[in-house]
Amino acid sequence: MADSRRVEHGYACEEVVQLASEYLEGAMTPEQMTRFELHLNLCDGCSSFLEQIRTTAELATSLSVEQIPDEMKTKLLAAFRDWKGE
Amino acid sequence: MLGPAGGVDVADDTTLVARLLDGEESAFEQVVAGLYPAMFAVARGYVRTRSVAEEVVQEAWLGVLKGLEGFEGRAKLSTWVLQIVANIARDRAVREARSLPFSSLELDDAEPVVEPERFRGADEPYPGGWRSFPTDWRTLPEERLLARETLDLVDRAIKELPEVQRTVITLRDVTGCSAAEVCELLEISEGNQRVLLHRARARVRARLERHFDG
Numbered sequence: 001m002a003d004s005r006r007v008e009h010g011y012a013c014e015e016v017v018q019l020a021s022e023y024l025e026g027a028m029t030p031e032q033m034t035r036f037e038l039h040l041n042l043c044d045g046c047s048s049f050l051e052q053i054r055t056t057a058e059l060a061t062s063l064s065v066e067q068i069p070d071e072m073k074t075k076l077l078a079a080f081r082d083w084k085g086e
Numbered sequence: 087m088l089g090p091a092g093g094v095d096v097a098d099d100t101t102l103v104a105r106l107l108d109g110e111e112s113a114f115e116q117v118v119a120g121l122y123p124a125m126f127a128v129a130r131g132y133v134r135t136r137s138v139a140e141e142v143v144q145e146a147w148l149g150v151l152k153g154l155e156g157f158e159g160r161a162k163l164s165t166w167v168l169q170i171v172a173n174i175a176r177d178r179a180v181r182e183a184r185s186l187p188f189s190s191l192e193l194d195d196a197e198p199v200v201e202p203e204r205f206r207g208a209d210e211p212y213p214g215g216w217r218s219f220p221t222d223w224r225t226l227p228e229e230r231l232l233a234r235e236t237l238d239l240v241d242r243a244i245k246e247l248p249e250v251q252r253t254v255i256t257l258r259d260v261t262g263c264s265a266a267e268v269c270e271l272l273e274i275s276e277g278n279q280r281v282l283l284h285r286a287r288a289r290v291r292a293r294l295e296r297h298f299d300g
Contacts, residue, residue: 012205012213012214012215013205013214013215013216014200014202014205014214014215015214017199017200017288018199018284020199020284020288021280021283021287022280022284025265025280025283027276027280043215043216044219044222045215045219045220046216048219048220048221048222049220051222051223052223052291052294052295053287053291055223055294056240056291056294057259057287059231059237059240059290059294060240060259060260060287060290061259061260061262062232062237063237063241065123065260065261066122066123066126067122068118068119068122069140072122072140072143076114076118076143076144076147077111077118079144079148079151080109080111080114080147083152084109
């Protein structure tokens with residue numbers, strides 16, 4: 001029975017990787033979520049994959065955001081002072 | 087204002103606006119430093135070059151100052167400011183005779199987030215299952231995970247993403263905008279927003295995997 005894993009776990013690993021952000025974003029129906037979590041509980045590979053996606057998002061969050069260049073800040077501040085002076 | 091990156095609460099918006107109206111430069115600092123990354127990311131999502139994106143931010147800032155007295159606090163200050171940036175960037179893209187990157191968005195359903203070779207074929211046992219499992223990054227030492235080298239790699243990987251993916255991951259994960267804000271700013275559906283975010287994260291993940299697994 002070639003498709004046993006799919007039937008047993010609801011989703012194949014190939015599908016789980018496509019759905020990881022749907023899951024993390026809370027965009028699944030309760031039924032999809034149950035199937036997804038059932039698969040995760042039984043599959044170390046997909047648990048690791050999900051964790052990797054979560055870590056990737058966290059690393060992106062810890063990047064220092066694009067700082068405002070000094071020249072730009074000077075221009076915006078000048079506009080602010082002009083506006084205030086009007 | 088913005089969540090993680092802006093570090094300012096919605097409740098502070100009214101006070102902040104009042105301080106701006108009083109011409110307080112510390113309020114200017116707070117708003118500009120907090121919102122610049124997201125303002126720039128929104129602008130950059132629509133226009134071709136960094137320098138045009140910077141012009142859009144400047145023009146938007148004038149628009150913010152002009153409209154500030156009329157700001158009624160119905161939306162968050164950050165949302166309102168970013169909306170102004172998006173409107174100006176969109177006009178600018180039209181003037182540049184550029185097709186709007188997000189309106190002409192056609193998501194290719196076939197783009198896999200993990201190389202298909204990583205999974206077993208239909209004629210093998212456990213079709214669609216991993217050939218070999220991804221490694222568990224929870225076992226990595228924290229100093230490796232959070233090393234400067236790792237963060238630089240994430241930064242580079244994001245910069246090299248296709249434009250629409252880069253804009254979405256920057257707004258969501260780097261500057262901390264909500265999904266709803268991103269959909270509104272870029273005029274995309276929730277579904278498309280999630281697909282772009284997921285593809286972006288998946289591409290960055292693949293780079294990290296090559297880095298960690300060596």
